[in-house]
Amino acid sequence: MVRPFAVWLRQVVWNAACVTNVTEMTHNYAYIYEIPKIILQMSTHHQILIIGGGTAGIMVAAQLIEQKKAKDVAIIEPSDTHYYQPAWTLVGAGTYDYDKTARPMSSVMPKKATWIKDRATGFDPENNTVHTAKQGDFTYDYLVVAPGLAYDFSLVPGLGDAIDKGVVCSNYTDPKHTWEVIKNFKGGTALFTQPTTPIKCGGAPQKIMYLAESYFRKSGVRPKTDVLFATSGTVIFGVKQVAKTLMKVVDRKDINLRFYHKLVAVDGEKQIAWYEMGKDITAGGCVVMSGEDDSECLDESFQYNYKDVEVSQDGDRYGIHYDMLHTAPPSVAPQFVRESPLVNEAGWVDVDPKTMQHKKYPNIFSLGDVSSLPTAKTGAAIRKQAPIVVDNIDTLIKTKHKGNKSYNGYSSCPLVTDYGKMVLAEFDYNNNFTPDPKLKNLLIKDSSKEHWRLWMLKKYGLPYLYWNKMMKGKDV
Structure with a gap:
């Protein structure tokens, strides 16, 4: 597009210089007045169009440009600020400055990329077109869909009204409020839980629990506190080596685990989190709630290290009364993605799990949070996904x-287990433990075990790599 335009412009200028009468001059200048319109029309088409200025979008754009694999890259992103969200766990525990997790979007946007500061609203993949809220339509040769997740509080009635207020908190939405809740906690039932939808970093709801428990000991309220983790899952973590370590942490910290607990509602006024059980209850209510006379009939597949906290029953629902609640918001793909022809029945962009290429439209790719990839939604996963999309x-x-490269589902979850301790869960599609060989450079033999060097990696190493390597298109 640039070459023909340059030729045309040169011809117009030459013609204008050679005019011999007013009529001819008017005719040629009319073309010159059309230049802004033509430039605008040309700027709405891009060789590679990326939706989303988060980790996935910036990494793909930066690598394409850094490796000189694209002549024209544009990113649709409405936000002014880019956040390093993995550090929000530490912010919620009072050991990281929130302001350091934020940088202007302009500072991470690749210099040679076109920033379309607008919000994508829809797709017309048959015509290689993306609709936006303010600037109209943009066309592309190749499209990368990576806008990140949206929150749908209607999936857990009551949570939207309660979150980030009083004793209900979430590191996903306001980690500074989480820290205030933890600091001001005076004892009682500290409930940590999560919805059944996919969420960013599935281990995050338990990371803050381990740190909060440590702070409760420091503040002196631990003796009068019951710490509960309620999850719809059946195990503490899907990777066996990591789960073994985490169960030792649970024992050390005297934490009550409650499995098969599907969060369905939150009563912020009465401070009750309501659950439905993900497995048939065969022994009556005592499998999830117990009194002095019936503790022996507890079903251990529902409970581990039982604590006799207050639980109400309403039909087939069980309500855990809490004095503080931390949870993740129920997450979905943004509406403009869910309502597009790009998604599968579950509402995620329907891509091949190995190539991240769309199953119907071969010039469309998706990675990160909104893709249908059956792995954890983490920045570490994107670190391995981006190079394959670029290739x-x-x-x-x-x-x-x-290309011939194939993604094996690699993801990792830095599981902070205490102030100064961390486990690094690295795994593939089959939940095989796949530690990065580079960890040996940190003198870490087994990252499935707690280690202070992993804590240093989390707090200092990973933020540095993120801002200075990943966001710059460097291979890490």
Whole structure:
């Protein structure tokens, strides 16, 4: 597009310089007045169009540009600020400055990328078009869909009204409020839980629990506190080596685990979190609630390290009374993605799990949170996904065929277990423990065990790598 335009402009200027009468001059100047309109029309088409200025979008754009694999990259992103959200766990525990997790979006936007400061509103993949809220339509040769998650509080009635107020908190939405809740906690039932929807970093709801428990000991309220973790899952973590370590942490910290607990509602006024059981109850109510006479009939697949906290029953629902509640918001793909022809039945962009190429539209890719990839939604996963998307697009441009690289589902979850201790869960699609060989450079033999060096990696190493390597298109 640039070359023909340059030729046309040169011709217009030459013609204007060679005019011999007013009529001819008017005719040629009319073309010059059309230049802004033509430039505008040209700027609405991009070789590679990326939706989302989060970790996934910036990484793909930066690598394409850094590796000189694209001539024209544009990013649709309405936000002014880019956040390093993995540090919000530490912010919620009072050991990281929230302001350091935020930087201007302009500072991470690749210099050679076109920033379309607008909000995407829809797709027309048959015509290679993306609709936006203010600037109209944009067309593309290749599209990367990575806008991040949206929150749908209607999936857990009452939670939207209660979250980030009083004793209900979430590191996902306001980690500074989480820290205030933990600091001001005076004892009682500290409930940590999560919805059944996919969430950013599935281990985050328990990370803050381990840190909060440590702070409760420091503040002197631990002896009069019951710490509960209620989850719809059946185990503490899906990777066996990591789960073994975490169960030792649970024992050390005297935490009550409650499995098969599907969060369905929150009563903020009465401070009750309501659950439905994900498994048939065969022994009556005592499998999830117990008194002095019936504690022996507790079903251990529902409970581990039982604590006799107050529980109400309403039909087939069980309500845990809390004095503080931390949870993650129920998460979905943004509405403009869910209502598009790009998604599968579950509402996620329907891509091949190995190539991240759309199953119907070969010039569309998706990675990160909104993709249908059956792995954890973490920045560490994106670190491995982005190079494969970049390679596929590069090969498609050059040969009309996708690349040969394959994504194995790698993701990792830095599980902070205490102030100064961390476990690094790295795994693939099959939940195989797959530690990064580079960890040996940190003198870490087994990252499935707690280690202070992993804590240093979490607090100092990973933020540095994020801002200075990942966001710059460097291979890490």
